[in-house]
Amino acid sequence: MEFFRCQCKKIICQIENDTIIIKCRHCKRYIHIKTNGIKNIEYRLTPDTEEGPALVANLNK
DSSP states (O other): OEEEEOTTSOEEEEEETTEEEEEOTTTOOEEEEEOSOOOOEEEOSSSOSSSSOOEEEOOOO
8 A cells, every 4th residue: 555645745545556545534434436547646736637737646556
Protein backbone atom coordinates (compact mmCIF):
# COMPACT_ATOMS: atom_id res chain seq x y z
CA MET A 1 0.00 0.00 0.00
CA GLU A 2 1.27 3.44 -0.92
CA PHE A 3 0.25 6.76 0.65
CA PHE A 4 -0.38 9.54 -1.87
CA ARG A 5 0.23 13.03 -0.51
CA CYS A 6 -0.63 16.53 -1.67
CA GLN A 7 2.19 18.97 -2.32
CA CYS A 8 1.52 20.35 1.20
CA LYS A 9 2.41 16.84 2.54
CA LYS A 10 -1.11 15.96 3.77
CA ILE A 11 -2.16 12.38 2.95
CA ILE A 12 -4.90 12.45 0.31
CA CYS A 13 -5.46 8.74 -0.24
CA GLN A 14 -3.89 5.32 -0.22
CA ILE A 15 -3.23 3.40 -3.41
CA GLU A 16 -3.22 -0.38 -3.39
CA ASN A 17 -2.81 -1.95 -6.84
CA ASP A 18 -5.80 -0.62 -8.85
CA THR A 19 -7.78 0.57 -5.81
CA ILE A 20 -7.83 4.10 -4.40
CA ILE A 21 -8.74 4.19 -0.69
CA ILE A 22 -10.02 7.42 0.87
CA LYS A 23 -10.97 7.86 4.53
CA CYS A 24 -13.86 10.23 5.24
CA ARG A 25 -12.66 12.87 7.68
CA HIS A 26 -16.12 13.17 9.22
CA CYS A 27 -17.48 9.65 9.75
CA LYS A 28 -14.12 7.79 9.43
CA ARG A 29 -15.48 5.30 6.86
CA TYR A 30 -13.20 4.10 4.09
CA ILE A 31 -14.24 4.55 0.46
CA HIS A 32 -12.69 2.08 -2.01
CA ILE A 33 -12.62 3.22 -5.63
CA LYS A 34 -11.82 0.34 -7.99
CA THR A 35 -10.10 1.22 -11.26
CA ASN A 36 -8.64 -0.53 -14.27
CA GLY A 37 -5.34 1.20 -13.63
CA ILE A 38 -4.37 4.75 -12.74
CA LYS A 39 -2.77 6.64 -15.63
CA ASN A 40 -1.70 9.76 -13.72
CA ILE A 41 -2.66 12.15 -10.95
CA GLU A 42 -2.67 15.90 -11.56
CA TYR A 43 -2.23 18.67 -9.01
CA ARG A 44 -4.45 21.65 -9.94
CA LEU A 45 -5.38 24.87 -8.20
CA THR A 46 -8.92 24.90 -9.63
CA PRO A 47 -11.56 22.17 -10.07
CA ASP A 48 -11.63 22.81 -13.84
CA THR A 49 -10.22 19.92 -15.84
CA GLU A 50 -8.93 21.87 -18.84
CA GLU A 51 -7.90 25.27 -17.46
CA GLY A 52 -4.67 26.35 -15.86
CA PRO A 53 -1.36 24.59 -15.42
CA ALA A 54 -1.16 21.15 -13.86
CA LEU A 55 1.64 19.26 -12.19
CA VAL A 56 1.39 15.57 -13.06
CA ALA A 57 2.48 12.92 -10.57
CA ASN A 58 3.77 9.75 -12.23
CA LEU A 59 2.87 6.49 -10.53
CA ASN A 60 5.64 4.04 -11.28
CA LYS A 61 4.85 0.56 -10.05
